[in-house]
Amino acid sequence: MQDRKYKVLLVNPTDNFSKLHFYKEKCQISTTLSIRSIFAVTPEDFEVTLVNECFEKMDFDVDVDIVGITGLTHNVKIAYKMAQEFKKRSKTVVMGGYHVSALPHEAKKYADSVVVGEGDIVWPKLLQDFKQNKLKPFYYSKTPVDLINLPFPVTDSFKFEKLGNLHTSFPIQASRGCPNKCSFCAITYFHKHQVRYRPIEKIVEEIKLKKPKYIFFIDDNLTINYNFAKELFVALKPLNIKWSAQCSITIAQHPELLQLAKQSGCFCLYIGLESINQESLNSVKKGFNKVEEYKKAIAKINQCNIGIVSLLMFGFDNDTKKIFKDTLKFLDEVKILHAEFSMVIPFPSTPLFEQLKKGSRIIDYDWNHYHPGNHCVFKPKNMTPNELEKGQKWLLIKHCLPHRVLQRIWKHRKNNFLINTYLIFVDIPYVNFFVVPFFVKLISIKDWFERSVAIDNKSGLP
Numbered sequence: 001m002q003d004r005k006y007k008v009l010l011v012n013p014t015d016n017f018s019k020l021h022f023y024k025e026k027c028q029i030s031t032t033l034s035i036r037s038i039f040a041v042t043p044e045d046f047e048v049t050l051v052n053e054c055f056e057k058m059d060f061d062v063d064v065d066i067v068g069i070t071g072l073t074h075n076v077k078i079a080y081k082m083a084q085e086f087k088k089r090s091k092t093v094v095m096g097g098y099h100v101s102a103l104p105h106e107a108k109k110y111a112d113s114v115v116v117g118e119g120d121i122v123w124p125k126l127l128q129d130f131k132q133n134k135l136k137p138f139y140y141s142k143t144p145v146d147l148i149n150l151p152f153p154v155t156d157s158f159k160f161e162k163l164g165n166l167h168t169s170f171p172i173q174a175s176r177g178c179p180n181k182c183s184f185c186a187i188t189y190f191h192k193h194q195v196r197y198r199p200i201e202k203i204v205e206e207i208k209l210k211k212p213k214y215i216f217f218i219d220d221n222l223t224i225n226y227n228f229a230k231e232l233f234v235a236l237k238p239l240n241i242k243w244s245a246q247c248s249i250t251i252a253q254h255p256e257l258l259q260l261a262k263q264s265g266c267f268c269l270y271i272g273l274e275s276i277n278q279e280s281l282n283s284v285k286k287g288f289n290k291v292e293e294y295k296k297a298i299a300k301i302n303q304c305n306i307g308i309v310s311l312l313m314f315g316f317d318n319d320t321k322k323i324f325k326d327t328l329k330f331l332d333e334v335k336i337l338h339a340e341f342s343m344v345i346p347f348p349s350t351p352l353f354e355q356l357k358k359g360s361r362i363i364d365y366d367w368n369h370y371h372p373g374n375h376c377v378f379k380p381k382n383m384t385p386n387e388l389e390k391g392q393k394w395l396l397i398k399h400c401l402p403h404r405v406l407q408r409i410w411k412h413r414k415n416n417f418l419i420n421t422y423l424i425f426v427d428i429p430y431v432n433f434f435v436v437p438f439f440v441k442l443i444s445i446k447d448w449f450e451r452s453v454a455i456d457n458k459s460g461l462p
């Protein structure tokens, strides 16, 4: 075994949306902890560089021994292309993350080794094997990783990045996994319904150490365990932070928890309403969302002065073309800050993917198209793919028309006016590209321009 320091490069590849200069996309992608967590468990005899390709031009000729690349389904082709470029230069390439864990044999065509599942325990082993020239083609994370002793993710190593402000909130993970079985959700196969929690004192210690002002809890469902959530919110109170998180609408059934959330600094919740059609929800095993209770639940959350961004999907088997108009009407009636729309996407290995594949209903296996905004990749039951694409675009345009935007700002005028106005605007396509970078003073105009040019000139991408 040699005793020199080996060099590892860990890369977060860009995606086709970020390439369009949507500033929000780029900044938000910074909130991922995937390779930051891998960095944290890398043994000290390896020197690590992180690259977030959304912001930095990838230098394929960089002097490294081994490259680790993450990726989601919609950007995995970019990740594969990147792996090929590194392999051409005789670098050892390892891939990990949701998509390659679902389809490890597909990824193996591009990488020397593929990590299936969580990387925290297997990555150090893989690196030792690499040093001894014994790299295996696949590494499987067989048991769910215990979060108790995990080191804090490395959060200060991407260039061009200022985490912890409103726009690029500081990512913290309090738990992993979700016990629910929604058939479209990639968490279901990846974490196999096993939920694990970090010790609350460690979360507090991390916040005290890194001192962020704004935090985004990247958990899939922060309030799935009410006792844990309560304890967490109590512990957050003295820290004087502002935070947002993803959770389920069922939080509204727990007024005490909502109050604690607000008192501990919660300003916004991202809630997967998914659909206003109960039959659709039932069909994808999300029947615990009760449409008839939505309005009351939203009102209760708003009463606590917490803003809601609701996530909605279209194209379920019980959806007809009427769903778009019905959803617009619903959104006009309720007080939410903003809604994000997505066509149903069957991510590989989810029960939904298997079901649609079995019924020969998947019409497009180009992973570039597995992004919510653009393409319908399957045959919906009650409309054509084209009608689904058009319907979702129609809804997005209607939802973002100036009078509706102003109405939403007006409805939220009494609470967190600036933050809410910002959150509403930032989700409007193009606004975030032109206005946000200067508004949040993330970067100077000169830096912003140079970054855009750097991204345009990026080489080696499909």
Ligand code: B12
Binding pocket: 015, 017, 018, 025, 028, 029, 030, 031, 032, 033, 034, 035, 037, 038, 067, 068, 069, 070, 071, 072, 073, 074, 094, 095, 096, 097, 098, 099, 115, 117, 118, 119, 120, 123, 173, 177, 184, 185, 186, 187, 218, 219, 220, 342, 347, 348, 371, 372
């Ligand atoms: C933060 C987050 C975001 C952020 C940042 C996105 C980004 N690109 O990184 C925002 C809010 C922008 C976002 C948006 C979207 N997201 Co998102 N997001 C997450 C979330 C909640 C946390 C990610 C994270 O940091 N996890 C913590 C880290 C530690 O876990 P991890 O990523 O699994 O990494 C571990 C292993 O996978 C492995 N690993 C990962 N990479 C590598 C690399 C190497 C080399 C190795 C060895 C190991 C390894 O080791 C790590 C440590 O154990 C996940 C769900 C989740 N809980 O993970 C969804 C998730 C990743 N998102 C998902 C989706 C679908 C989206 C959207 C398409 C949704 C939409 N409707 O718009 C968009 C896409 C935006 C974009 N352009 O990327 C899906 C992805 C499914 C898939 N097959 O691709 C997930 C899994 C959610 C879900 N329930 O299905 N998201």
Ligand code: SF4
Binding pocket: 178, 179, 180, 181, 182, 185, 186, 187, 188, 220, 221, 248, 272
């Ligand atoms: S969609 Fe939300 S509630 Fe359903 S399994 Fe995924 S994380 Fe859990």
